[in-house]
Amino acid sequence: MEAIYSILRAELIENIKIEFDDRNYTVYLWVKSKQFTDEIIATPHDVKVMLIIFGGLSEKTALTIEVNSDSKIIKIISENKNEYALLKSIMENIWDDTIDLLEQVNSGILTKYQKIKYED
């Protein structure tokens, strides 16, 4: 399992590019993976759930999420400077945080996991 997590971390970093547009309080996700062939890349809800579970974003945080499945580009737009700063800090480390959380949980360390505020 450890080997798989290591591969996953590298794949996330390589295949999902993150770019920041500080002026417009916007984060861009560009899914470059060739293995993903579904017509719809994600729903805005899918993206928000990812931010809540792996980034610790509050469910109440107002964001505009635009998904373009043709270009495989996702725009996440914050409403103001403060919320953008929070979003940016989440996105700067999100793939490391994602895999770290998986590895922790797999080792039975649930401290961070138990703080996740999301219910299916």
Add this chain to the structure above:
Amino acid sequence: MNEKLDDESNPFSELAKQPLTKLKDSYERIIYDEYVTMRDGVKLAVTVSLPKLDDTQIKFPTFLSQTRYWRAMKLRVPFRWLINELPLATVVNVLYNSHGYATVSVDVRGTGASFGSRNFPFTKEEVQDGNELLNWIVAQPWSNGMVFSSGGSYLGTAAEYLATHNNPSLKAIVLGHCSWDAFLDGAAPGGCYNHTFMQMWSLSGKLQDQNNPKMFKQNIPSFWLMMEGVKPVISESNPNLLQEAIDQHINNQYVYELTKDLNFRDDKLPDGNQVDYISTFYHKKEIEASKVPILSWSSWLDSGYGDVVINRFLNLNNPQIGILGDWNHGAALPSNQFFPERNEIQPTLDQLLKTWIHFFERSINNSQPIKKMLYYYTMVEEKWKKTDTWPPRGHQYSRWYFSDNNMLVDIPPKEDAGSDLYKVDFFASTGKNNRWWTLMGFKIIYGNRAERDLKLWTYTSEPFEQDVEITGNPIISMNLSTTHQDGVIYTYLEDINPEGVVTYITDSHFRFIHRKISEEPPLYKTMVPYHSYKKKDALEVVPNKVMEIKYGLYSTSVVIKKGHRIRIAIAGHDRETFKKYPSTGKPILTIYRNSTNPSYIDIPIISKKDLN
């Protein structure tokens, strides 16, 4: 023969000695989902994973798994942008594919992305689907006509049911941690309703059938993090297929609602059948007629599923290998109570899967016929052993009597009088990490029971003068009375080291109304006293009248070290696990321990003298 394996050996290394043929170290796989239509029009969701080879004419044997827990998962983002499956499924499928096996995973009817509905598990329709799936697989262009099936828990039982069809394409089955007698192994062990498990299992099944991953959040966090639901079968013409399938699951019924008032083995299910019909022992003749080789494996500590391996070994004449270890349900976590600090599980998933592949290959290779053999792990001695007979040679019972001053002694009582009063403590509990909760995947942790024993009534031996191996089912015989008209006795066998640490070995419990030792031929051969659990054999419990109660504890294999003591701890309830009997009142039990009405435990030991 009884034989100890070498220090470095275990059944997995012994059964998988030869290197396996591998197609390639690294290659692509072909994965696709489709619906397979059954005889009554119900569509089952199927995921196929094949080795992708340059030579497209090569045909593969197939590993089939039928599940009610989702055949494959739709991953959350970002994972589904990168991979098709959960890492666990990837490990399994990659390994099988790399050794030249196709894999086919199926959502059974009424579950996952499949259509249909179900009244209870393993209905006639669901079992018949298995036969149709075997026929569908061998008709596929990539199939070489041979199918194997393995799985744990529900998937294991589904694999065992495949053998009832006598379908020539089924070549071998590997049955992990699964039931044999649905009444005693799951629903009502000792005739007491397994309240918590049945309720949790029903709730989690209901959530899954409605495509809600919530049940994994608490039980399997790593699954919950990665997935959002069952993997759909994509149809360009109908994007709502998954929802249409899920809508049909609304008609499902769940075992808790159907069985929460279960008292007797012959109580009826909604279709008029008894619980026995969904027990694989009931289909013994068909399973034997198939002659399908069986590898059956479990743990001493997993619910009643350790005894299942022994029961199959005693009752089925199929070529068979049994394995009994010291891990939790599904062998995901170590659970040897004498080494609670252990974190790593032996065998690894890789070892398990390779052992299963070896078993499949031996089952179709006449040069290495499968001989009946049972491998078992003796805790504290920390050694694997094997035997071709059960109980193992040297097995004999050593009788220990309940005595005054809470002592357990090896001489019968001489006095006419002698009894102890125990006021049932309905707060007594083994907690949420016991042999029953592990059915939901939890680690088994009984811990140091010294404090818990304060709520129980105990009998403790003098320190042992030499090491003694206990292997088999201890049998308890008690003369007791109660102040009420119903009740249950719980018996724990424990080890106490010189420092006073109390370690759980095994246990069982028994509802008084079922105490009649039946004179009818047993439903199957067993190592413990036979009670029918049928309504006609129920005996009235008359307050304050002495009853003789004799029943088996779950099998185990352990060494009691020189200087350690053994303890019998007695309770009247296990609060967080079983239904309460009687439902009201505060019963007081009288445990008799005199020459007229003795109480004792027969402990199965392996006599070194007899072995030599």
